[in-house]
Amino acid sequence: MNAEQVTGSTHLPKAMRVGVLGFGGLGQAAAKVLAPKREMLLVAAADKQGYAYAADGLNAQECIATYQSQGSVGYLEPIGTLTNQSVEDLIEKSYPVDGYFLALPNLPNDFIASVARQFIKSGWRGVLVDAIKRTSAVEQLLGMKEELQAAGITYMTGCGATPGLLTAAAALAAQSYAEIHRVEITFGVGIANWEAYRATIREDIAHMPGYSVETARAMTDEEVEVLLDKTNGVLTLENMEHADDVMLELAGIVGRDRVTVGGIVDTRNPKKPISTNVKITGRTFEGKISTHTFTLGDETSMAANVCGPAFGYLKAGVGLHQRGIYGLFTAAEIMPQFVR
Incomplete structure (x- = not known):
């Protein structure tokens, strides 16, 4: 000192x-x-x-x-x-x-x-x-x-945020349990104009069925606009390849096969379409099955x-x-x- x-x-x-x-x-x-x-x-x-x-x-x-x-x-x-x-x-x-x-x-x-x-x-x-x-x-x-x-x-x-804030929350919440059964991350993102986050939206598109990193990267702005017009500006993402899984596995908390990440991105509305949260389900040392849920305030932006x-x-x-x-x-x- x-x-x-x-x-x-x-x-x-x-x-x-x-x-x-x-x-x-x-x-x-x-x-x-x-x-x-x-x-x-x-x-x-x-x-x-x-x-x-x-x-x-x-x-x-x-x-x-x-x-x-x-x-x-x-x-x-x-x-x-x-x-x-x-x-x-x-x-x-x-x-x-x-x-x-x-x-x-x-x-x-x-x-x-x-x-x-x-x-x-x-x-x-x-x-x-x-x-x-x-x-x-x-x-x-x-x-x-x-x-x-x-x-x-x-x-x-x-x-x-994910991976990151929500992964860390899962790591902390896991301490209540003797065994972790699953970690489920669900996010909602609202932005007024997709062009302010072009790279982020393209990365999200790469997670959609029928798309890859290469195809999303090669899309012109006009092609992205066409896709968003078809979905009314909303991207629904399921079972994403998200590093929360390998990070929680490396930390010795849960196998990556028990971690799922998905969410909804609204590219035309700053209001979140759904609340962002992480749910950690496990068994306590007394044998009880329980779920912790950590939810982010809807007012906090991506x-x-x-x-x-x-x-x-x-x-x-x-x-x-x-x-x-x-x-x-x-x-x-x-x-x-x-x-x-």
């Missing part, structure tokens, strides 16, 4: 320097979430066409306005840089950034893993956090665990339930990294830390 802690000084430690890779709907929401925080400072942002960096912090509203009017934060003068390999170029600059939130679309399915390899190759050391969905995408990162550890990177994977946990896990990752703990961790293994 240092002198300031002993005397109860209110002097705040230096804010964690954070970067956001990907500046679509989720990346812009991430910038808004960070804006009022004292413990984290947004210093870097990147999109397909450029990046921006400012050691004393980026202005979230300026970044969003520039992106929406000109298509890239790279147009921000004088701190922006236009480039078609923005992530690679930003990493190579070796700016002092403690951690990055990868708010990137995972299309193709190995995209996030390829970004992680760029960080390893660059020699950068710090914390990475993602909110990816697919089991197979997380399994690719699991295969890189030793490489990440050797590179001095603390990587937090599956740290959004962005709030993804970005909040992501930065909470990023803060936890920074704590691990400062203690020399590197490698790959999931939302079911580590408790997130609240970012003030």
Whole structure:
């Protein structure tokens, strides 16, 4: 304990320097979430066409306005840089950034893993956090665990809403039971305009019968519009390939075959079509069968339930990294830390 802690000084430690890779709907929401925080400072942002960096912090509203009017934060003068390999170029600059939130679309399915390899190759050391969905995408990162550890990177994977917040809730609720029978995650998402979350909606379409990651990625905006017209803007998703299963299995809680994820996404209405919840059914040590249900408030948006946990896990990752703990961790293994 240092002198300031002993005397109860209110002097705040230096804010964690954070970067956001990907500046679509989720990346812009991430910038808004960070804006009022004292413990984290947004210093870097990147999109397909450029990046921006400012050691004393980026202005979230300026970044969003520039992106929406000109298509890239790279147009921000004088701190922006236009480039078609923005992530690679930003990493190579070796700016002092403690951690990055990868708010990137995972299309193709190995995209996030390829970004992680760029960080390893660059020699950068710090914390990475993602909110990816697919089991197979997380399994690719699991295969890189030793490489990440050797590179001095603390990587937090599956740290959004599901997988993420709901997976962690399941891991906590499981403690009441001697045996877990099933974990059922059901989500409702409401957005006013699908174009604000194009990559996320395409990832959801990839989970629908008759579609794959490749076909969803290849769809034009017009083809997505046609599909949404057929469904009145509603996507119904069942038995999704969601990494909650492998994460809960890795944590020793339940076999992946007993975890199911599904939901309803309304792309034309900000109101959630159904409440988001996770149900954990098991047997207690007394032999009783029971179900815990954790339900998210309908007023919390997808962005709030993804970005909040992501930065909470990023803060936890920074704590691990400062203690020399590197490698790959999931939302079911580590408790997130609240970012003030």
